[in-house]
Amino acid sequence: MLRDVPSPGPHQPLPAVVMNRPLLRQTLTIVGKDLRREWRSREILTTTIAFAVLLMVIFTFAFYHDDETISLVFPGILWIAIVFTGTLAVSRTFQHERDSDCLRALALIPGSQYSLYLGKFIVNLIFIAIFELALIPLLIFTFSIDVSGTLGLHILTVAVGTVGFAALGTLVSAMLVRNDLREILLPIVLYPLLIPLLIAAVQVTSAIVDGAGWPEVGSWIQAMIAMDLLYALLSLALFRWVLAAVE
Amino acid sequence: MPPRFPSQVILRGVCRAFGRTFALHRVDLTLQAGQAIGIVGDNGAGKSTLLDLLATTDRPTSGTIVYDDVSRQHFARRARHRIGWVSHHKLLYDELTARENLLFFARMYGVDNPADRVASWLERVGLAADADRRVRNFSRGMTQRLTIARALIHNPQLLLFDEPATGLDQQGGRFIVDLLRTLRDRGRIVILVTHDFDLLDGLVDRLVILRRGQITYDHPVEENKRIIDVYRTHA
Known part of the structure; x- marks a missing residue:
């Protein structure tokens, strides 16, 4: 009869290797490693910031006609730029794990199926936040958007939308890490799943640009937070299977 | 979990098929703590597949693998940290230094005093002077030493080494032999897959020859008998 790996009783202490493996420590170790790596290579941030600015310039020339159309085109341009550039960022965070084949080494570490997801999710959030810090002020300046009195709502909307995007993007990026067509498949798989969140984000941004406040957009933002939670919890639950399939 | 877990790994009737092709066919093998087992065979004999199965990163198509009396599934879920694996791939980050790579894995495993353990391993594998150089700039031999430390x-407890002497000079080869001998004497299960028969001589207690996915020879190594001669006779 086969037995489960026994839980140690008080007379049989686990080796230190097994006892000290809190999720937080592993997650922060992965975040620290990825940020250090990015600081040295500047691979993701330089490409995403350049791509975001380029997108903004193209969209501005393509869609901007006069001040009357600002509230129509600004939300779309903002969220398309975030999603397209964010896709570039999330597609890269698992790439170096694949290149070095370190996914196999990580898969042998207990608890890594959760810490790897959380670590990559946080890293993606940081990268997206950095290019948003470059992109959004430029967009606001270019379109002369009046954010006085609505800045907090704008920041909240972008933050909530970004969390949902990073939560789902991290999972899908991991799913496709071994696929040779991953650059093509990532948007094809990811964007349909993001549609509810993106519709809400564009609606909220559009309403805020038109002068709406919390009473008008509060329920939309709450719905976005609910979607974020759903994406994050589902992704965390599924990541173990994804890792088992790609290791 | 006892520190020597697993002290025994038993494979019974293990098959691994890819489509209609069997990479391994009805493999029976018992691996004991304190043994160094050399696994040899031609390319495509199933050596790497066997290591993948032992590392629980692959599943047998049929047959059972048991770690002491723990099933493969439970071992894979809860005791994979008992495995140390040197594979074809270096499993290191090029952009990080040798020290940062080892610290990363030590922290991920929750090793006590990771900085001290890392410094000790860097010293042991002869990379103390290069500890703060990026792996990208390492030679093949230096990378392999770091891979072993990682x-x-x-x-x-269960050590799976796939061609560990790749890229190492003679001194590096001797270092591997000494290291694996020490680990074997301390009660580890050492599995060594290699084409380097000189590496196996004087290190392994037992030789397993695989041919087209089947074990054709599994016996203790006789004293004063060179492994290359045994291989030529039975492969």
């Missing part, structure tokens, strides 16, 4: 940093 695989052993968490003090594993």
Whole structure:
């Protein structure tokens, strides 16, 4: 009869290797490693910031006609730029794990199926936040958007939308890490799943640009937070299977 | 979990098929603590597949693998940290230094005093002077030494080494032999897959020859008998 790996009783202490493996420590170790790596290579941030600015310039020339159309085109341009550039960022965070084949080494570490997801999710959030810090002020300046009195709502909307995007993007990026067509498949798989969140984000941004406040957009933002939670919890639950399939 | 877990790994009737092709066919094997087992065979004999199965990163198509009396599934879920694996791939980050790579894995495993353990392993594998150089700039031999330190940093019990002497000079080869001999004498299960018969001589207690996915020879190594001669006779 086969037995489960026994839980140690008080007379049989686990080796230190097994006892000290809190999720937080592993997650922060992965975040620290990825940020250090990015600081040295500047691979993701330089490409995403350049791509975001380029997108903004193209969209501005393509869609901007006069001040009357600002509230129509600004939300779309903002969220398309975030999603397209964010896709570039999330597609890269698992790439170096694949290149070095370190996914196999990580898969042998207990608890890594959760810490790897959380670590990559946080890293993606940081990268997206950095290019948003470059992109959004430029967009606001270019379109002369009046954010006085609505800045907090704008920041909240972008933050909530970004969390949902990073939560789902991290999972899908991991799913496709071994696929040779991953650059093509990532948007094809990811964007349909993001549609509810993106519709809400564009609606909220559009309403805020038109002068709406919390009473008008509060329920939309709450719905976005609910979607974020759903994406994050589902992704965390599924990541173990994804890792088992790609290791 | 006892520190020597697993002290025994038993494979019974293990098959691994890819489509209609069997990479391994009805493999029966018992691996004991304190043994160094050399696994040899031609390309495509199933050696790497066998290591993948032992590392629980692959599943047998049929047959059972048991770690002491723990099933493969439970071992894969809860005791994979008992494995130290040197594979074909270096499993290291090029952009990080040798020290940062080892610290990363030591912290991920929750090793006590990771900085001290890392410094000790860097010294042991002869990379102390290059500890703060990026792996990208390492030679093949230096990378292999670091790979070995990475695989052993968490003090594993089941050691799977796939061509560990690749890229190493003579001194590096001797270092591997000494290291694996020490680990074997300390009660680890050492599995060594290689084409380097000189590496196996004087190190392994037992030789397993695989041919087209089947074990054709599994016997203790006789004293004063060179492994290359045994291989030529039975492969």
